[in-house]
Amino acid sequence: MERALDGVEIVELEPIEGEGLIFIEGFPDVGLVGAIATSFLVDRLGMKEVGYIDVEALPPIISIRDGSVKELIRIYRKDRLIAIVSDLPLPAAMVKSFSQRLMDWIQSKRPELFISLTGIPEPNRLNIDKPKVFILGSSKEVVERALEHEGAEPFKDGFIAGVKGMLLRESVRRGVNMLVILAQAHFNYPDPGSAAEVVKFLSRILDIDLDVKPLLESAEELKLRLRDLMRRTSHVMQGIQKSKELELPPVYL
Amino acid sequence: MERALDGVEIVELEPIEGEGLIFIEGFPDVGLVGAIATSFLVDRLGMKEVGYIDVEALPPIISIRDGSVKELIRIYRKDRLIAIVSDLPLPAAMVKSFSQRLMDWIQSKRPELFISLTGIPEPNRLNIDKPKVFILGSSKEVVERALEHEGAEPFKDGFIAGVKGMLLRESVRRGVNMLVILAQAHFNYPDPGSAAEVVKFLSRILDIDLDVKPLLESAEELKLRLRDLMRRTSHVMQGIQKSKELELPPVYL
Amino acid sequence: MERALDGVEIVELEPIEGEGLIFIEGFPDVGLVGAIATSFLVDRLGMKEVGYIDVEALPPIISIRDGSVKELIRIYRKDRLIAIVSDLPLPAAMVKSFSQRLMDWIQSKRPELFISLTGIPEPNRLNIDKPKVFILGSSKEVVERALEHEGAEPFKDGFIAGVKGMLLRESVRRGVNMLVILAQAHFNYPDPGSAAEVVKFLSRILDIDLDVKPLLESAEELKLRLRDLMRRTSHVMQGIQKSKELELPPVYL
């Protein structure tokens, strides 16, 4: 239980091993799309808590659920599926080192695929009934294989800021198969409708049966409960924006 | 007398050893409930000063009592009971490393139980005659055993911020038996009435006879004398709140 | 893939080797002259991406172009020509250590020449049709050889702040042949017209045929697309000015 210099410790409560593992992460960012989708997945599939990630830079808070102490970033497993769920957004200053650390761990598991779930800000979201789903991959093969399933189109030009961008960059550099699933979402409000689209496409990729109805039915209640996480997450996203600015600057002609 | 890298040094003026030790801590936080209760315990039981904790990050102040120099964080003992009393709240930035350090030390003593006394903020406290007492434990067994005594109910859902939360998290991780006793309390005012309820329940747990009348009788004087500590403690608690925000964000559906 | 202490990592995707290499850098500064000129060069010559520079201090952003993940600072090659293109300006605090690091790498390649492209602020730029081009070198020989080509005059007295200044200083100290090509430019607006003059002189130096017409034709569109990079770059340049002041103080009589 040595703590690494960067204050990130990944603890496996039971050994996370096996062939062809598929990792899914849903750290909270745009519209909390990834967080909502991953939590829904964990809940619906009845995944089992098998580890946690302790990040020194997170606030000194623990959550109590049903009388039990919970870690802030938890790792769940069911069969080949490993899901990482976080109750808090990562501090902006940690995004780079955390991403490297997480990729070290994931790479060491020789996964079949690493899937990141997230939203892309869509100013016109209010007028969109069914948010579009985009995909981005660490290689052309990953994208092509994903596109064999209907319901998504490739993400062409733009930028990815924050932890998802850094994870993708590391995947490219390391040759880890990574797929990012992005849905149009509110930038600053929890967006269960967007998460539902992500879950639908994900279920095709994973070839599992997942009914998103409960997610949509509890949307209002969910938005209320996620108000605080959204506020926190907005702070972090603004932090990245402010000190670093979000728009992509293409120098190309 | 080597000083550790984190600036925390735990000094035993006489060896703190023995079977079945029970540790109690009352670092000042909500309503100063833990601080008042632990000090009362030390005073009433006539516990003996057997050590101190030196925290580099605390201000350069010493207290003089009855002509003698006192350490700011003192360790007292009577028989199997070890109490830790602090004249100052811990700086927010130290909460995590201090908790690890204290748990290292407590764990090395193979204690029977580690008890943390504290308050939970109750906005309606003014209209409550007899504050409720809640308990939280590092395991189901600890909670169940505590519930055999009347006067408390389990803490179900919510969050624990600050040093008590971090100590509890460490206890869970390390398998140390820890019990947190929480009473409804004023957030920002010293609350001897709340501390009295904690002491009553604690006396049942410890199977000792402790009359809380003197605590209640001196309540007004106590509030006056603790005004400064409360102000200091509020600063620290606001620091945790501000930079880290206090509400729990449940991502679960 | 060890990361250096200063957080700068230069990665060669294929070995960058050979006799008589010529390096060109165009980090964004005054008028984005160097950035525009270098990108134009890469595009027109169809140079191939052969490496990248990872700077820890850059924001956690990746750019996606045509569905592929791109590094922020890329190294391109065609024959003996190596071009370094950056999508973001370097943080002011990194200028010194980055320059040392980059020179270590360039020096290790025993280049024939290292060319830096940049602008010099010209308040009267609006009234100037054809910006003047100046040159500056790490030695008299470099300057004299460059002056054999028409279209530039030597830069006599003044100062060079930022990454270009530091690279030139290192070149002098290390005895690396370095040529700085500077064109009169807007300080705070993207200046494709100035970049065109730099490209024209550069093409003579390199003895290659480069038509700058496309650069001038797309000037308006380019200015629009580069608005964000210019804003970012201005911040950095102001940072250097503010904390360090830009004017040269000649103590000489």
Added chain:
Amino acid sequence: MERALDGVEIVELEPIEGEGLIFIEGFPDVGLVGAIATSFLVDRLGMKEVGYIDVEALPPIISIRDGSVKELIRIYRKDRLIAIVSDLPLPAAMVKSFSQRLMDWIQSKRPELFISLTGIPEPNRLNIDKPKVFILGSSKEVVERALEHEGAEPFKDGFIAGVKGMLLRESVRRGVNMLVILAQAHFNYPDPGSAAEVVKFLSRILDIDLDVKPLLESAEELKLRLRDLMRRTSHVMQGIQKSKELELPPVYL
């Protein structure tokens, strides 16, 4: 002449050795009482400069007296008496580490006694003709022995902040005999009258003959000359107060 990591270097220009040494320090704080009293002592007894303390964190200033360069913190000696005089208050952030360092050195000399001279703020000072003198010791024996001399009473309850508090704490921990002599004083004005009372009691302790008349006669001139040191010292004392708050918080019932 190795410089320690904390930037404090104690230099003995001639070896400070001997049996039964008595150390006296008068770092400037409340009313500059200790600084005035110690300087008066050095001057009257014609003590000889035998060393100095170099504190990296002090400002880059030297003082010139009678054409000679002087260190800011000087060590003087006459027979068994060693006096430490400082032209500047210690930066608040250094108080803890400096106190440890000074005690290491003093302890290594196996002194008979370490005497600290200081003031305690007395809001009503203007109406007090003859300030009271209090004493505080590292042990009951030290206090009792000092009380055999008339003119002082024991300091009972309160707090000691700053370098004097930290030195006393260290003395208790290390078992060094330390006596603190405190006189009622203005908090924010140089108080030669208070210093005179300290000197009078000190002369009894040391069994030496010291006429305080010159001190009182030059009081007005002294106040003027010490205006700057007082302002500097006030800043430091406020710094300790502000960031750390000065009042003692007794948790005891």
Added chain:
Amino acid sequence: MERALDGVEIVELEPIEGEGLIFIEGFPDVGLVGAIATSFLVDRLGMKEVGYIDVEALPPIISIRDGSVKELIRIYRKDRLIAIVSDLPLPAAMVKSFSQRLMDWIQSKRPELFISLTGIPEPNRLNIDKPKVFILGSSKEVVERALEHEGAEPFKDGFIAGVKGMLLRESVRRGVNMLVILAQAHFNYPDPGSAAEVVKFLSRILDIDLDVKPLLESAEELKLRLRDLMRRTSHVMQGIQKSKELELPPVYL
């Protein structure tokens, strides 16, 4: 070309060796007196550039003179005379470590004398035709020998802040012969008239013939050219004043 931990590197382009070397420094401070006088000396004597000092903490600027890249702090030599000229004032935070570093180097050369040229602020400077010259030395012998030449009087009581003060302190500690020549000067304006008096006295010390007429004739032009360096220097001097306060606090009676 190893860089020291404090970011100061002294580079000798040709070995600076010999018996009886005399070093002169003129880092810019009060009235730029030292900077003007040293530059004048270098220019008039036709001294040769033989080295430079690289200070990491200086801004990322290089100066170009007559088409050549110049270091910011240059070392010149003619016969036994070594002059150090700086285009920029040293950052206040570096004054202490830089002084130590420079003295290490100078001491290693076993110089006959180290001369520092500077101004002392004289509020009434406008009404003074011929500024007085004062001297201060690392020992009585240095002062006495200097006073054998007419035109200066000893500096008796006061303070010396900044790099000159720190260099003098180090000289005393190390037993290096150092002479400080100070002339009454404007605090905040370049003062060539004051520099001329310094040069006149210096020429007697060095027994060389130096006509200060050119210095006085170009005074107006010089003031204009030095406006920027003065502004920069004022910032640094205010920084020392602000964070550290400039007045000397004599505790002595």
